[in-house]
Amino acid sequence: MADVIRQQQLGGVRREFAPWTDPAAAPLIRFDAVTKRFGDVAAVDGVSLDIYEREFFALLGPSGCGKTTLMRLLAGFETPDAGRVLLGGEDISAVPPHLRPVNMMFQSYALFPHMSVAANIAFGPKMDGWPRARVDARVGQMLKLVQLDGLGARKPHQLSGGQRQRVALARSLAKSPKVLLLDEPMAALDKKLREETQFELMHIQYELGMTFVIVTHDQEEAMTVADRIGVMDKGRLVQVGTPAEIYEQPNSRYVADFIGDVTLFKGTLEGRDGDVALVRERTSGVLLRALAGMADAAPGATVWIAVRPEKARISPDPLPPDTPNVLSGEVFDIAYLGDLSIYKVRRPDGTFMKASQPNATRLVERPIGWDDKVWLSFAPEAGVLLTR
């Protein structure tokens, strides 16, 4: 949760930057109905996506969802079976990887083991035929950028995992590519180092003004670093949006469930009361109210209401009668996370609902304990109506 809050603060700083909302803006990268099959399986299935210059874009999804294949299509290691990949308006689908102005940081880092750190970083510029002096200057600059001054003569095997990761980053940045691709760049780092590196990456991206595309299965990481996130499932892009959009307005149960914690209420749409949809929950028969938003479902349709734990209210006392969406149950589990506690409540119909509460004061007047009878509620604006 802490990362979400940080992201929102950062989002405030960068509020100006939203080229995807500008219909006149030309995308730097465009996937145009791209499909890539391996045997019978479509790893990427008709994906269309625009990524803009200076954007930090995250491809998010579980392993096997096609996010890495999509990135490899951009790097040139795979060629699409259908559709086109455009870079700066040019179709690069058939351009071999060594001729693309795109560089990639590999998950395994793929550092050349027989070359020194400096030689690894110099490899790309040398290949482009830079003069010697310029290459040397660039290597020094890159080593400084990733805080590895003085380690240029080392071989990769003489470095720690975190240092190797920095070398890989420096090497992929050395040619100042138009686009930097990062394939699970922090998968091998421990949590603390990963968080530090995430902020460093954002800083570097902002400083260099490059376009970054990151592939990750870690939703916190995606929310921390990215301007926009593309959530993938089984080769398809399920939703593309800013971290806040993805989190606050997921367009499907898949996205709501993949990003963060959520309670889903399954029910039948009974009708509308202005902007508010009325949903009869299947298991309990309770009438729930949630903002209808963009969801276009006819009465009688099966719908779901998604509620984030932090948007649900939990109380040890009965709630006032005019409170909307009141549910009750017994505390089944409590996860104490320090800054907040998450309560898993078992309802009389056997379903569970999650609610979290910040531990604002150290002495809670009346702490909620295991097996306590509690009342839960959420505002209609807190629930997201989902049709799939």
Add this chain to the structure above:
Amino acid sequence: MATQRNTRLGRLALIGVPALWLTLFVAVPFAIVVRISLSESVIAMPPYEPVFDLSAGFAAFAEALGRLDFDKFVFLTTDPLYLESYLSSIRIAGLSTAIILAVGYPIAYAMARAPKGTQPLLVMLVVLPFWTSFLIRVYAWMGILARDGFLNQALGGLGLISEPLDILSTDTAVMIGIVYSYLPFMVLPLYASLEKMDLSLLEAAADLGCPPWQAFWRITVPLSLPGVVAGCLLVFIPAVGEFVIPDLLGGSDTLMIGKTLWSEFFSNRDWPVASAVAVVLLVALLVPIGIYQHMQARQLEADR
């Protein structure tokens, strides 16, 4: 206490068995060869003197020891035959090794890049010739390379040549035999080093602007260097001392140190000179082995 003694015994056996083996079958025979090389040849049995006889007493033993000298090694430098044999051997073995490397590298590369499932089969196919006797396979080459042999018949039949080629009994035939016989010893270490290579390194090279052919020279070749060195030594060292192949496929003018050694030993019955030739050959081959070991030690360090 008992278990501690057992582990110590175990350790002793672990080091002791190979040490004993090496002593009995390497160090002692080599010592005997060195000792013969320091002797004088005589027409007797054994065909050299002095003969050490401990029963004759210590004084006689010491006197015999004093009669050992380096005359035969000096003799090797006076007759150009020996130097020419060494040089010719090194030339033939070196050329053959170069050809084997050129032929073996693409084979090993193709094997290492073949689908994982078929690789064991390919390795087996490379080793398959070993199921037939080495001698028989070299004899088979005599049938192929002879004037009226298979090769000449095939080429003549195709109208490619009007006169049969004289390949058998030349240095060329010897090299063909060596290339054929030693190819697996090059392919296997090369395959081992190419197979363990991380292919994402080639992707990284391509990503950084390196075309495939350059990536081969800049990434694949340097990383397979340990395999190249191992393969070359495995081929070059035995090829230098090769006797059977030059004897069967070479001509009377084919000079190789193995043949020279054989004729000193069996035709001239000059055991001391034959032993001296063997000792010089061994010492000369220790140099590339030393280089190899040095490189291996460096590789081990790099892997850590």
